[in-house]
Amino acid sequence: MLGEFQETLLQSVKAFQSTELVMNKYENVLQHLDSGIMLFDTEGTMTFINVRMAKLLELPRQSLIGCNLAQLLKHPGISHYKRKKIIGLYRETIVYRKRNFEFMDEYGRYWLATITYSDEMDGDYLVSVKDVSEFKQIEETAYQNDKLAMLGKISAAIAHEIRNPLTAIRGFIQLLKPHLVQLGRDEYAQIILSEIDRANDIIYEFLNSSKPSTPQKSVISVASLLKEVVLLTESEALMKGCEISIKEVAPQMSIAVDVKQIKQVLLNMIKNAMEAIEEVGSEHSGQIEVKAELEEKYVNISIRDNGKGMDKAMLAKLFSPFFTTKEKGTGLGLSVSYRIIKNHRGTIFADSIKGAGTIFVISLPLAT
Structure with missing residues (x-):
């Protein structure tokens, strides 16, 4: 009788220990x-x-x-x-x-x-x-691509509808030009023709910006690319009270890119940096640092400024078409830059702190 009781008690202890082990295991999984x-x-x-x-x-x-x-x-x-x-x-x-x-x-x-x-x-x-940050990023990228595709279609339609009447107007002005010359007003014809040509150029730029062409790649040294971009913006930066500096870049670091398109992206980034610094105030000492670093098979080109910075909500919409914080901005510059870098099989990333500045990092494949 006592033996049966002891055996039952032993089985109960073993069952309790087994249950406790299972519970500990599940809790460990949850932890x-x-x-x-x-x-x-x-x-x-x-x-x-x-x-x-x-x-x-x-x-x-x-x-x-x-x-x-x-x-x-x-x-x-x-x-x-x-x-x-x-x-x-x-x-x-x-x-x-x-x-x-x-x-x-x-x-x-x-x-x-x-x-x-x-x-x-x-x-x-x-x-x-x-x-769910990764899922949100994928969702945002898909949404942005859809908007860019729609923008391209709208741009093509606008360009077609405006260019046709402009071409007709240009033709009639050329026909009227001899009569204006007789009246001593030939400069009117020249002004009208130049303004029509300017309107055509604006349409072309808008169309090209919404749907960047396929990159015509050539190999270029990163050091020479950055040096040229800084030279193009140095005088404007000085006028706005900014100082642009380039960190030393390895001379053997090269990328295969459409030079014109990548210059467009870099110039846009530096221009944005200058405007962000300008908004802080004239007494603020503006600093823009351009740097390139090697990371495995990619070159990371960074542009850092000490301008007004952005909050997280603004940062999340930064590359969306038509989103702008500028009074006269179109909201196309960064969305175009995003598309250009994507067409080069690269990535573009921005980080910012309100009141402390912004950094853009462009990652492009090394030339092989």
Whole structure:
């Protein structure tokens, strides 16, 4: 009888230990997921939080277990920015009963928060947060490509509709030119013809900018390319109180590019940098640094300024067609630059801090 009891007790202990091992295993899996997880019970008390979520909140895990929402918001270590996002999450998911809430953190990363509460959860609330920055970037790139394609079609239609009447007007002015010469007003004809030609040039530039032509590549030294671009902008920079400097570039570093198109991109970047510095004020000492570095099979050309900078929201729309912060800007310069670099199988990236300046990094394949 005693032997049977001991055997039953031993089996119970083994079953308990086995269950505990399984639970520890599952908890270990949850702790190391790439998604942040929090679990609240029916009373609103946090009963579980994994390592990832604690890192996102930038708070110690042990200080969070047992907290309710109010205590979490009053935690001495939580930032004001994160407090606002948690309140937004609560409002969207609990008050408005939405299952998902998308937001951007203070570092410019995109996150998708999902809340699960159902009968299967026994009254508990499961909050999970996943980094969706890569998916957002892919989505933004696809959206931008669609807009650029539409822009190309619109540009072609506009160019066709405007060029035809301009050609007719130009022809009639040439026919009328002898009569204007007789009246001593031949300069009128010349002014009209030159203005029509200028309008045609503007249309051509707009059409070309919205749909850059296939690159006509040739091998060029990065050092000589940057030197030439800086020489072209140096005098204008001095007039605007800016100083442009080039960090030493290895002479053997070469790229195969359409020189005209890449110059257009670099000149646009430097011009933007000068305007950003100019907006800070005349007393500000403007600095523009141009640099090229080798990274595996790519050359990273960077243009850094100490201008007014941009916030994360503005930075996210930077390469979108027609987006501009300038009063007289078209919003085409950076979207065209994006397309040109993409056509060269390269990438273009921007980072900025409001009030501290901006850096653009253009990555292009090395010449083989």
